[in-house]
Amino acid sequence: AQTVTQSQPEMSVQEAETVTLSCTYDTSESDYYLFWYKQPPSRQMILVIRQEAYKQQNATENRFSVNFQKAAKSFSLKISDSQLGDAAMYFCAYRTSTGNQFYFGTGTSLTVIP
Amino acid sequence: NAGVTQTPKFRILKIGQSMTLQCTQDMNHNYMYWYRQDPGMGLKLIYYSVGAGITDKGEVPNGYNVSRSTTEDFPLRLELAAPSQTSVYFCASSTRLTGENGELFFGEGSRLTVL
Numbered sequence: 001a002q003t004v005t006q007s008q009p010e011m012s013v014q015e016a017e018t019v020t021l022s023c024t025y026d027t028s029e030s031d032y033y034l035f036w037y038k039q040p041p042s043r044q045m046i047l048v049i050r051q052e053a054y055k056q057q058n059a060t061e062n063r064f065s066v067n068f069q070k071a072a073k074s075f076s077l078k079i080s081d082s083q084l085g086d087a088a089m090y091f092c093a094y095r096t097s098t099g100n101q102f103y104f105g106t107g108t109s110l111t112v113i114p
Numbered sequence: 115n116a117g118v119t120q121t122p123k124f125r126i127l128k129i130g131q132s133m134t135l136q137c138t139q140d141m142n143h144n145y146m147y148w149y150r151q152d153p154g155m156g157l158k159l160i161y162y163s164v165g166a167g168i169t170d171k172g173e174v175p176n177g178y179n180v181s182r183s184t185t186e187d188f189p190l191r192l193e194l195a196a197p198s199q200t201s202v203y204f205c206a207s208s209t210r211l212t213g214e215n216g217e218l219f220f221g222e223g224s225r226l227t228v229l
Binding site for chain 1: 145147151155156157159162164202204206208210216217218220222223
């Protein structure tokens with residue numbers, strides 16, 4: 001089974017600064033999907049960004065961007081101009097090429113310091 | 115669109131009681147999932163379904179049962195509740211085909227406490 005590793009249980013960032021959350025995964029597949037989810041204190045799981053493995057270009061959604069290194073099996077999330085509302089737990093997730101299995105990391109708790 | 119709807123949002127059970135967490139989605143998704151999230155932890159897959167009439171065990175299925183009689187509904191049954199089942203439960207759904215909408219859509223979660 002695929003494994004997803006988030007090695008930073010907690011991170012903090014000053015408001016308006018940039019922070020990068022790390023995620024690595026283990027797979028033998030060549031085609032798959034990667035996601036970052038945000039879980040604020042409300043506990044709702046919110047999709048932040050997705051990346052298809054066959055796309056070389058890194059995905060970007062406003063202040064959120066990824067650094068996808070397929071050979072290194074790395075998928076980090078960069079949050080620019082951090083805002084207080086970015087404070088949350090962030091989960092990295094992997095979807096298999098067959099499409100019916102998702103694997104989640106253990107999460108990174110992000111604190112934004114005013 | 116309502117998306118994925120879970121009920122109830124909160125429930126307190128006594129040890130040994132049974133209950134059903136309801137989940138319904140209105141996006142015509144083939145795949146549906148039940149996860150549990152213990153405090154400060156990640157998500158663990160309980161059961162999943164790839165279509166009506168088809169279910170399969172995930173990582174932590176013991177103490178739970180599911181059924182999938184329709185595409186829309188995927189209830190999770192807790193039999194003989196135990197304190198170890200105190201958790202937040204998430205239902206989620208996804209499309210069959212991987213594409214632009216390959217992500218999981220989550221319900222708002224159901225917080226269950228077993229005393």
